[in-house]
Amino acid sequence: MDIPHPTRVIVLGGGISGLLAAWHLRRPGLEIEVWEASASVGGWAQTLAWPGPQGEPGFLERGPQGLLVGRGGALDRLLRDLDLKLRPSRPKGPRWLGKGGRRHPSPATLAGLWQAPGLGMFEQLRMLAEPFIPAGTEAEETLQAFFTRRLGEGFARELLPALVAGVLAAPPERIGMDTLPRLKRLEARGGLLIGGLRAGPEHTRLPVGGTGALAQALAQRLGGVITDRPARALERLPEGRWRVHGEGLSTDAEAVVVTLPPRRAAALLRPVAPEAARSLETIPRLDLRVWHSRHPMVKGWERGIGLLIHPPEGRGLLGAVSFAADDPRGVPGLLQVRTYVGGAYPVDPALNEWSGLFQELRRWLPDLPEPVQVREDLCPDAFPLLEPGHRARVGRLLGDLPLGLHWLGAARFGPGLPDLAESIEEWAQTAAASRIKG
Ligand SMILES: Cc1cc2nc3c(=O)[nH]c(=O)nc-3n(C[C@H](O)[C@H](O)[C@H](O)COP(=O)(O)OP(=O)(O)OC[C@H]3O[C@@H](n4cnc5c(N)ncnc54)[C@H](O)[C@@H]3O)c2cc1C
Incomplete structure (x- = not known):
């Protein structure tokens, strides 16, 4: 047989x-x-050992520093199936938008969105109309067109470029909605706000x-x-x-x-x-340069920081983010920052070296002390466009x-x-x- x-x-x-x-x-x-x-x-999803200045245990992430986990979604199911111990991973400290030569509260928060630079009262009211905007019918839209339609031209012109550069390293007019299918799903459920509420809370989590x-x-x-x-x-x-x-x-x-x-x-x-x-x-393909640096801790930044820069003001510097002080991947007493450069944006040659990049970073984060450790990670083919x-x-x-x-x-x-x-x-x-x- x-x-x-x-x-x-x-x-x-x-x-x-x-x-x-x-x-x-x-x-x-x-x-x-x-x-x-x-x-x-x-x-890309690898956590690499990067010992501290005295050889203390320490780590860096090559790719995601945290995972956005929606309740009941595929990632949530997977993490449950694997029975991995999770911890919150989103920095809860100050987050900023660098624009017009200075930093403002990040528009990724509700308060920041309301105080965002460059928006008049009409443009702010237009954002509030988002739940009443019907779902689009375009087969293949750009992120720029999607957000202009949903949140208005002011948002798309003044805030979207930095938000997208900090996540996808390219201008929103070059990126199709297939890159972020989750947004279309939210739109189909009633819009970014209503759909988001219906989908339930999302948490930024990470396996210990x-x-x-x-x-x-x-x-x-x-x-x-x-x-x-x-x-x-x-x-x-x-x-x-x-x-x-x-x-x-x-x-x-x-x-x-x-x-x-x-x-x-x-x-x-x-x-x-x-x-x-x-x-x-x-x-x-988009190539990224990522720099990891450790600095003496800055008072008020213990819960982690985030900075996005309105392109092209950063001359190729897209943003920076840090671990919270209690993150087990970091080294106690040090602020661990990850800085992104390049992607689809031209980089000022001065920023290819740490000294020039640090000078640019300091333009936005003047309180950032000299690092005690620096490491560069080239990420060729980091993202498909x-x-x-x-x-x-x-x-x-x-x-x-x-x-x-x-x-x-x-x-x-x-x-x-x-x-x-x-x-x-x-x-x-x-x-x-x-x-x-x-
Ligand atoms: C700096 C950075 C930050 C990121 N941040 C986030 C984030 O915050 N949130 C998020 O959701 N995503 C983030 N991403 C994106 C995410 O990490 C990637 O999209 C995802 O990990 C891609 O997984 P993949 O398996 O498709 O490709 P890859 O990770 O590229 O894996 C492909 C694998 O194939 C192997 N390989 C290549 N050639 C061969 C061969 N001939 N034979 C066998 N194996 C081969 C490679 O070694 C590699 O292991 C980030 C990415 C980068 C680079």
């Missing part, structure tokens, strides 16, 4: 997308292996141990996650099977799920799906993939971890229903 063998799936990339795909595909009859090129899992603990917990619970295993080539076999070639080894599978950043995915797909590879190559038209491109790309070959990740679903969690959970349900051959 023939015993049916399980469907074997190879997931390429052990970043959050690959691990989530594997997590949601686990079920009887599917045998899943994850290949990760580097020595550790997590991709940092973002990296999420990736590590996923990898441990999954098993079958292999590090130091870069995929070098894909080969299509007869009967719809696939062969993945690594360095000096290869393995066969019924399906392959590619979760690599666009250009790396394109290099693998070129011989087996040239049209899809061409589409991937057209997705613009999902411009308007992205959805159509994804549609074409998926249509060009041969059977059994799948593509996922931040460049398909948007870079935010909550959105990735939501979309990959949904994708996996459909994929598993067809035993991932579709």
Whole structure:
């Protein structure tokens, strides 16, 4: 009697997308292996050791410093399933908008929004009309058009650029709404305010141990996650099977799920799906420079700070954020700041060195003392830029993939971890229903 063998799936990339795909595909009859090129899992979502000046334990985050967890959402479910211990992670201290050469309370808070610079009374009243604005019908809108429609031109002109630069490192007129699918969901539920109230509270949370603990917990619970295993080539076999070639080894599978950043995915797909590879190559990438610095603590900043800068006033400096003093990732007594530079914005060459960048930071944060430790982290391909038209491109790309070959990740679903969690959970349900051959 023939015993049916399980469907074997190879997931390429052990970043959050690959691990989530594997997590949601686990079920009887599917045998899943994850290949990760580097020595550790997590991709951008990694917490790295960065000891303090006296060798004290200390850490930095390569990617997210905190996770926005909506109650009942996919990320919430995942964190519960993994039974990870969580702590609040949003800095509760002062947050500012740097604009017009000085700093103002951040418009990301209600009080800050009301006192925001550059807005007249009419523009403030226009923001209050948000709950009465009907949902849009445009298939692919920019963030600029979406916020102009919902909150008015004043908000979109004066405040939106800094808010978006600080999160997505690009101007809102270049970013399509597919980058933040959560906003469209809120709009469909009655608008940003009403939809937000209906969706329930969102908390910024983090596993104790940092973002990296999420990736590590996923990898441990999954098993079958292999590090130091870069995929070098894909080969299509007869009967719809696939062969993945690594360095000096290869393995066969019924399906392959590619979760690599666009250009790396394109290099693998070129011989087996040239049209899809061409589409991937057209997705613009954003490179970020991130600086981590530790300073003597400043009185009043113990609960953490946040600074966003209205571009182009920062000359390429987008913003900075710190851990709260009681954050276990930091070093006691020191303020740990992370500063973002670049993305889609031109950077003044003076800001490529710490000395010039620190001078610029001090323009906005004059109280910031000289650091005791500094470390630069270059983030090439930090974010995909999902411009308007992205959805159509994804549609074409998926249509060009041969059977059994799948593509996922931040460049398909948007870079935010909550959105990735939501979309990959949904994708996996459909994929598993067809035993991932579709
Ligand atoms: C500085 C920064 C700050 C961020 N802040 C936030 C935030 O506050 N909130 C938020 O939600 N998101 C944030 N993000 C975005 C978020 O971290 C990413 O969108 C998300 O981690 C992307 O996950 P991914 O798995 O799709 O891709 P990646 O993390 O890029 O993972 C891809 C993986 O594939 C591996 N790989 C590459 N080539 C191969 C190969 N040939 N074979 C096998 N493996 C390969 C890579 O080593 C990597 O591990 C931030 C990102 C950065 C860079």
